[in-house]
Amino acid sequence: KSKLGLYxxxxxxxxxxxxxxxxxxxxxxxxxxxxxxDTNSLFxxxxxxxxxLIQCISFRKHxxxxxIARFSSKLNTNISGGFSRLLNYCNNYIKEQYPNINKxxxxxxxxxxxxxxxxxxxxxxxxxxxxxxxxxxxxxNKNNVxxxxxxxxxxxxxxxxxxxxxxxxxxx
Numbered sequence: 613k614s615k616l617g618l619y620x621x622x623x624x625x626x627x628x629x630x631x632x633x634x635x636x637x638x639x640x641x642x643x644x645x646x647x648x649x650d651t652n653s654l655f656x657x658x659x660x661x662x663x664x665l666i667q668c669i670s671f672r673k674h675x676x677x678x679x680i681a682r683f684s685s686k687l688n689t690n691i692s693g694g695f696s697r698l699l700n701y702c703n704n705y706i707k708e709q710y711p712n713i714n715k716x717x718x719x720x721x722x723x724x725x726x727x728x729x730x731x732x733x734x735x736x737x738x739x740x741x742x743x744x745x746x747x748x749x750x751x752x753n754k755n756n757v758x759x760x761x762x763x764x765x766x767x768x769x770x771x772x773x774x775x776x777x778x779x780x781x782x783x784x
Contacts, residue, residue, distance in 0.1 A: 630657055633656040641658070651670075652672060699726045
């Protein structure tokens with residue numbers, strides 16, 4: 613619906629409140645609203661409407677500085693200017709809390725934004741470095757999307773009652 617511009621709710625970022633998001637709220641928000649669910653992070657900030665989190669960004673450590681770990685809006689919701697408002701706020705927070713950090717990186721799923729110049733990252737000053745290639749994903753019969761990491765060989769044995777080393781290739 614988002615790619616078609618169909619939203620149930622539309623807000624302007626300047627009219628929303630920015631607050632730090634605790635780990636529990638961040639986890640629940642991304643599990644419900646981000647294609648890949650949540651991931652560990654150092655900190656997260658969000659845009660709130662009447663104390664309801666409707667957009668969130670989280671950061672984690674990266675060997676080159678900090679990485680935007682997740683960014684998402686609430687399902688069926690568009691926040692005009694949300695990413696840039698959160699990014700600017702977080703830049704100030706990073707300068708205060710992490711003064712030795714001078715680089716923020718991110719990755720994006722180019723399945724959703726095949727032309728990188730159309731991405732919210734590029735439009736907010738990030739440089740495109742390279743395409744890391746296709747990312748294998750699995751989709752079930754309810755259109756739930758799973759990353760390839762969930763189906764790594766060493767994890768599969770815990771997913772099936774009838775798993776054994778002899779029939780492992782049947783699962784792959």
